[in-house]
Amino acid sequence: MARRVRELIPAALAALLLATLVLAPLGAVALRAGGFGLLTPRDLDALWFTLWQAAVSAAISCAFAIPLARALHRRDFRGRGLLISLMGAPFILPTIAAVMGLIAVFGRKGLVNTGLGWLGLPEVSIYGAHGVIAAHVFFNLPLATRMVLHGWRAIPTERVRLAASLGFGPAQMRRHLETPMLRAVLPGAFLAIFLVCLTSFAIALTLGGGPKATTVELAIYQAFRFDFDMGRAATLALVQVALCVGALMVTARMTLPSGFGAGLDRPQPMPEGVTPASPLPDAAMIVLAAAFLLVPIGAIVLRGLPALADLPPSIWRAAGTSLAVAAGSTILTLALALPLALTATRHRWAELSAMLPLSASALVMGAGAFLIARAFVNPTSLAIPVTLLTNAVLSVPFAVRILIPAAQYLQHNYDRLASALDLRGVARLRYLTLPRLAQPLGFSAGLAAAFSMGDLGVITLFSDGRTQTLPLALFQLMGAYRMDQAAAAAVLLIALSFALFWALDRIGHHADPR
Amino acid sequence: MLTLDNLHLTQGAFHLRADLVVRTGARVALIGPSGAGKSTLLNAIAGFIAPTTGAIRWDGKDITDMPPGARPLSILFQDQNLFPHLSVTQNLGLGLDPRLKLSAAHNAQIEAALERTGLAGFGPRKPSALSGGQQARVALARALLRARPLLLLDEPFSALGPALKAEMLALVGALAQEHRTTLLMVSHDPEDARALCPETILVADGEALPPQDTDALLTNPPEALQTYLGK
Numbered sequence: 001m002a003r004r005v006r007e008l009i010p011a012a013l014a015a016l017l018l019a020t021l022v023l024a025p026l027g028a029v030a031l032r033a034g035g036f037g038l039l040t041p042r043d044l045d046a047l048w049f050t051l052w053q054a055a056v057s058a059a060i061s062c063a064f065a066i067p068l069a070r071a072l073h074r075r076d077f078r079g080r081g082l083l084i085s086l087m088g089a090p091f092i093l094p095t096i097a098a099v100m101g102l103i104a105v106f107g108r109k110g111l112v113n114t115g116l117g118w119l120g121l122p123e124v125s126i127y128g129a130h131g132v133i134a135a136h137v138f139f140n141l142p143l144a145t146r147m148v149l150h151g152w153r154a155i156p157t158e159r160v161r162l163a164a165s166l167g168f169g170p171a172q173m174r175r176h177l178e179t180p181m182l183r184a185v186l187p188g189a190f191l192a193i194f195l196v197c198l199t200s201f202a203i204a205l206t207l208g209g210g211p212k213a214t215t216v217e218l219a220i221y222q223a224f225r226f227d228f229d230m231g232r233a234a235t236l237a238l239v240q241v242a243l244c245v246g247a248l249m250v251t252a253r254m255t256l257p258s259g260f261g262a263g264l265d266r267p268q269p270m271p272e273g274v275t276p277a278s279p280l281p282d283a284a285m286i287v288l289a290a291a292f293l294l295v296p297i298g299a300i301v302l303r304g305l306p307a308l309a310d311l312p313p314s315i316w317r318a319a320g321t322s323l324a325v326a327a328g329s330t331i332l333t334l335a336l337a338l339p340l341a342l343t344a345t346r347h348r349w350a351e352l353s354a355m356l357p358l359s360a361s362a363l364v365m366g367a368g369a370f371l372i373a374r375a376f377v378n379p380t381s382l383a384i385p386v387t388l389l390t391n392a393v394l395s396v397p398f399a400v401r402i403l404i405p406a407a408q409y410l411q412h413n414y415d416r417l418a419s420a421l422d423l424r425g426v427a428r429l430r431y432l433t434l435p436r437l438a439q440p441l442g443f444s445a446g447l448a449a450a451f452s453m454g455d456l457g458v459i460t461l462f463s464d465g466r467t468q469t470l471p472l473a474l475f476q477l478m479g480a481y482r483m484d485q486a487a488a489a490a491v492l493l494i495a496l497s498f499a500l501f502w503a504l505d506r507i508g509h510h511a512d513p514r
Numbered sequence: 515m516l517t518l519d520n521l522h523l524t525q526g527a528f529h530l531r532a533d534l535v536v537r538t539g540a541r542v543a544l545i546g547p548s549g550a551g552k553s554t555l556l557n558a559i560a561g562f563i564a565p566t567t568g569a570i571r572w573d574g575k576d577i578t579d580m581p582p583g584a585r586p587l588s589i590l591f592q593d594q595n596l597f598p599h600l601s602v603t604q605n606l607g608l609g610l611d612p613r614l615k616l617s618a619a620h621n622a623q624i625e626a627a628l629e630r631t632g633l634a635g636f637g638p639r640k641p642s643a644l645s646g647g648q649q650a651r652v653a654l655a656r657a658l659l660r661a662r663p664l665l666l667l668d669e670p671f672s673a674l675g676p677a678l679k680a681e682m683l684a685l686v687g688a689l690a691q692e693h694r695t696t697l698l699m700v701s702h703d704p705e706d707a708r709a710l711c712p713e714t715i716l717v718a719d720g721e722a723l724p725p726q727d728t729d730a731l732l733t734n735p736p737e738a739l740q741t742y743l744g745k
Binding site: 003413414416417419420421422423424426427431432435436512513 | 560561562581582583584588589591594595596597599600604608609612613614640656
């Protein structure tokens with residue numbers, strides 16, 4: 001009995017630390033909040049914008065994901081696997097760098113407007129509500145597409161063969177196979193994207209702003225930095241928490257489909273006859289989507305690479321800081337997530353506490369941490385530690401979700417043997433848990449590191465401009481219209497984020513002794 | 515001597531009572547219809563299922579609340595007896611020191627156990643590079659190294675072919691004799707019981723009966739066993 005209690009200590013400590021890190025800022029915010037009477041009409045606009053842009057972004061992403069996934073599923077072509085793998089990239093791609101890419105294509109001097117100028121057509125602008133939505137679609141269309149592709153793959157081959165033997169044409173395929181699958185997958189995909197867009201900050205900060213394109217996250221930032229109105233900022237933070245908790249309560253009723261995961265890159269073309277003979281519509285869909293997703297990144301790389309050598313030392317310093325923050329927050333994420341995942345298979349409290357960070361957003365945690373820190377020190381001196389902690393905490397729910405299935409498998413298959421041999425404590429961690437969980441640990445470490453590397457959130461509240469992470473430095477270069485340097489910094493940021501993910505994921509695979 | 519003192523096991527609607535004694539050095543088969551609770555009883559003795567009431571004793575000492583690894587027994591499961599990511603030597607080493615701090619003496623013991631089970635030279639291999647029969651031998655070699663007085667077999671050889679299974683049972687019998695190990699074996703095949711176990715515990719109708727003579731039981735089976743044996 002005593003031993004069973006002792007085994008729960010690491011998870012209990014992790015849960016306690018995580019709860020403190022989430023609930024202390026929330027408490028500070030709640031104490032400081034000045035009542036909803038403080039909210040200005042502008043704040044209510046922000047609330048409204050947050051909700052409808054999230055809904056529209058999710059709807060557009062899903063709408064385009066349907067034909068794109070259908071085309072990718074039923075056509076085999078060279079580079080198909082690579083394209084589908086690249087659709088997993090938004091999980092790792094730093095938001096601010098992607099925004100740079102979108103500006104390079106759709107901005108005032110971007111490719112699209114240059115083309116329109118030649119044709120004598122009026123300019124389009126990337127700034128404003130539609131820009132925010134376009135950026136959200138850029139990030140979430142791949143996510144939705146992967147979810148729908150998962151749905152396609154889950155249709156048993158036997159059923160597809162049956163459809164072929166019954167002489168189904170494309171219309172019947174749609175009615176009897178695709179529509180039921182979409183009905184199962186799309187609500188989850190919509191909700192997952194809606195959730196992501198609800199806490200959007202960096203995109204709204206760079207492409208939005210103004211009365212018609214400010215999210216609640218951005219409004220918290222503005223109340224803090226521009227109005228110095230802590231009471232209103234805290235009230236807005238509470239509004240954001242209410243949004244997150246409300247959305248969580250809706251999602252708790254359903255299982256969200258998984259966007260990452262393996263097995264999608266093997267082609268599984270449809271049998272003859274059930275696919276329309278002309279490949280043109282499918283090809284057009286694939287080419288357009290690939291262009292929308294790849295050209296912005298290509299443009300930024302082309303522009304940034306030559307300027308890489310001219311980056312000032314301050315940018316390299318910022319890159320070093322970001323690497324250190326990413327390393328620290330990744331270690332902390334794993335240290336919290338591993339014991340919680342191992343315990344969550346048996347005790348519901350462990351899983352619930354791991355999901356606690358989903359109720360707060362980066363700016364809410366930042367605002368709370370600022371209010372607490374202000375009572376003791378000058379908050380700017382804590383910019384880096386607070387960024388590190390927030391990044392780590394926000395990554396825990398995802399890491400735990402990745403680890404739980406592997407932990408279940410591990411315990412189901414090896415728990416009896418391990419306890420029959422009295423394998424426990426550090427020896428058990430070293431000879432059983434770490435080797436068997438190496439792959440999901442490496443994968444979640446890679447995601448956590450890339451997220452921390454590319455995150456532009458809390459640091460904007462705390463920094464005095466001298467303490468810089470790489471995303472913040474990039475944001476400041478953009479603000480100063482030094483676009484060549486900004487492009488170079490974006491290339492550096494993208495490269496470091498992908499390298500971190502790739503290296504950690506590799507280490508995981510390599511350490512897996514199977 | 516293993517004593518099951520008025521032991522009651524309950525899992526949902528399932529219930530099993532056992533009140534019996536197995537003497538030291540005995541070789542006992544557990545036979546009965548599937549679902550009667552043979553494996554459940556073995557798992558309770560091994561410490562994976564807590565009894566609702568009653569006690570398990572070894573040589574008079576109450577082991578009912580002991581963690582599985584501390585009990586004076588080794589158990590071989592139906593499958594998953596080896597860690598696939600550890601080498602044969604490491605898998606065996608776990609039987610000597612769960613923290614895998616192996617001394618020269620330990621390594622000599624491992625070599626000897628490999629030799630005894632016909633696996634000399636297989637130490638550096640991973641279980642996946644072994645055949646099913648060889649994997650079963652590794653598991654048996656580890657039980658040998660653990661040198662506990664009681665050995666529980668939960669059909670560990672059921673996936674092997676008849677010839678290989680007979681060979682393994684013969685090896686188990688020889689090792690048990692050498693070390694005066696008390697043996698409890700779940701079996702689906704009455705011939706296995708006849709070959710290796712002079713005594714049998716019949717598990718049927720919610721009760722595990724005390725050990726009785728295997729030959730007599732199988733030649734003249736009571737009703738519960740008749741249906742199962744198809745006689």
